[in-house]
Amino acid sequence: MGEVPGSEVSVTTPEPRRRKRRRGRVTVFPNWCKGCGLCVALCPVKVLEQAEDGRVIVAYPERCTACRWCELHCPDFALFVSEVEE
Ligand code: SF4
Numbered sequence: 001m002g003e004v005p006g007s008e009v010s011v012t013t014p015e016p017r018r019r020k021r022r023r024g025r026v027t028v029f030p031n032w033c034k035g036c037g038l039c040v041a042l043c044p045v046k047v048l049e050q051a052e053d054g055r056v057i058v059a060y061p062e063r064c065t066a067c068r069w070c071e072l073h074c075p076d077f078a079l080f081v082s083e084v085e086e
């Protein structure tokens with residue numbers, strides 16, 4: 001049987017839409033940080049850690065989701081978060 005023009009059905013599966021994940025970069029100003037540990041305790045994904053001298057270090061920068069929770073709660077404005085392209 002001959003093929004009927006236009007009868008070919010092409011099924012295309014749509015590409016799964018990749019949702020962009022927000023990423024952040026944390027900058028700490030060590031001179032302003034009093035080492036209270038609030039930001040370390042509040043970060044939901046444990047990006048920050050405190051060194052023995054109380055200094056805050058960005059231990060796992062790749063985890064940061066740019067939620068700004070740390071920045072909003074730092075009483076000394078000692079860190080800020082900028083959003084970065086993934
Ligand atoms: S909340 Fe601010 S002052 Fe406290 S440890 Fe974090 S950066 Fe330092």
Ligand code: SF4
Nearest residue numbers: 043064065067068070
């Ligand atoms: S912006 Fe959010 S995820 Fe990133 S370090 Fe601060 S609290 Fe953690």
